[in-house]
Amino acid sequence: MAFPTTRMRRLRTSAAMRGLVRETELRADRLVLPLFVSEAARAPEPIESMPGVSRLPLSSVVEQAREAAELGLGAVLLFGVPAEKDAEGSGAWDEQGAVQLATAAIKVAAPDLLVITDVCLCEYTDHGHCGVVRGDGSVDNDATLELLAGVAASHARAGADIVAPSDMMDGRVGAIRSELDSEGYGETPILAYSAKFASAFYGPFRDAASSTPAFGDRRSYQMDPGNGREAVREALLDAAEGADMVMVKPALAYGDLIAAVKQATRLPLAAYNVSGEYAMVKAAVAAGYMEERAAVGEILTSLHRAGADIVISYHSKDVAQWLSQTA
Numbered sequence: 001m002a003f004p005t006t007r008m009r010r011l012r013t014s015a016a017m018r019g020l021v022r023e024t025e026l027r028a029d030r031l032v033l034p035l036f037v038s039e040a041a042r043a044p045e046p047i048e049s050m051p052g053v054s055r056l057p058l059s060s061v062v063e064q065a066r067e068a069a070e071l072g073l074g075a076v077l078l079f080g081v082p083a084e085k086d087a088e089g090s091g092a093w094d095e096q097g098a099v100q101l102a103t104a105a106i107k108v109a110a111p112d113l114l115v116i117t118d119v120c121l122c123e124y125t126d127h128g129h130c131g132v133v134r135g136d137g138s139v140d141n142d143a144t145l146e147l148l149a150g151v152a153a154s155h156a157r158a159g160a161d162i163v164a165p166s167d168m169m170d171g172r173v174g175a176i177r178s179e180l181d182s183e184g185y186g187e188t189p190i191l192a193y194s195a196k197f198a199s200a201f202y203g204p205f206r207d208a209a210s211s212t213p214a215f216g217d218r219r220s221y222q223m224d225p226g227n228g229r230e231a232v233r234e235a236l237l238d239a240a241e242g243a244d245m246v247m248v249k250p251a252l253a254y255g256d257l258i259a260a261v262k263q264a265t266r267l268p269l270a271a272y273n274v275s276g277e278y279a280m281v282k283a284a285v286a287a288g289y290m291e292e293r294a295a296v297g298e299i300l301t302s303l304h305r306a307g308a309d310i311v312i313s314y315h316s317k318d319v320a321q322w323l324s325q326t327a
């Protein structure tokens with residue numbers, strides 16, 4: 001029955017009424033905080049394009065992880081910033097590498113906090129690409145798989161609860177699954193960055209990790225932003241190779257694909273609210289163009305509403321703090 005019998009505004013009359021019928025709400029335990037672990041930093045090094053985010057020495061990473069645990073966040077996601085890089089990215093599987101040491105230290109300091117590790121080579125290669133580069137400058141897919149599997153295994157040995165490959169090579173989920181299984185880590189889940197687009201929104205991250213490709217770009221492995229059906233195919237392939245969870249990245253401009261991938265795979269889905277999305281909000285807030293708490297709440301809620309079970313965001317700690325204030 002339509003107007004005047006039906007009046008949608010009846011359920012919007014008070015905060016209590018609106019609270020009663022709210023469909024989607026933020027929860028700290030569904031938020032993941034990314035952390036940059038630096039081998040060279042002696043103190044936190046602020047990242048200019050990401051106000052409030054720093055490259056952290058090991059001791060500060062542990063401190064941040066403890067805070068994340070106290071705030072009730074779901075997990076931290078670790079990225080390594082090595083002191084030295086080489087052509088292969090060998091720092092990525094160094095048992096004494098930044099991510100490996102940080103993982104082990106966090107599991108001691110905050111045992112209940114989940115540690116997710118980013119599995120990729122680009123932060124560790126001197127050319128900045130996510131795989132093995134051939135003489136002609138192209139990235140060799142199959143030669144890269146073995147290296148990625150080794151990286152994931154080294155993270156699992158360090159105590160990672162979840163490994164998250166972000167390289168976009170074909171077949172990496174299967175390669176990592178079989179390596180983990182053969183090393184006795186059959187229970188370590190894989191969160192696959194399944195639909196990862198070649199995006200301008202990674203700009204600040206590449207500053208943070210000094211991982212801008214020295215030549216070319218990542219469009220021969222990351223996805224074309226125009227392609228939605230292909231994103232679903234990527235996610236289904238990762239699922240078939242054994243991915244336990246899938247990811248859509250970036251998040252804000254890809255809400256349609258969060259919904260489509262969720263529906264097609266029925267797997268737990270993570271949306272990555274990436275560095276450029278964070279930087280845009282911070283810049284607008286600093287300029288006085290919008291109110292931070294409301295804007296961030298609206299953005300992260302929209303990702304859950306689109307179908308994300310998990311949201312990875314540099315805003316995570318702030319949001320958890322805000323949630324605890326209103327509770």
Ligand code: PBG
Nearest residue numbers: 120122166201202205274275276
């Ligand atoms: C690659 C990786 C990137 C991000 C996460 N993992 C950068 C890239 O592909 O260039 C981006 C995260 C962000 O922008 O916040 N290891």
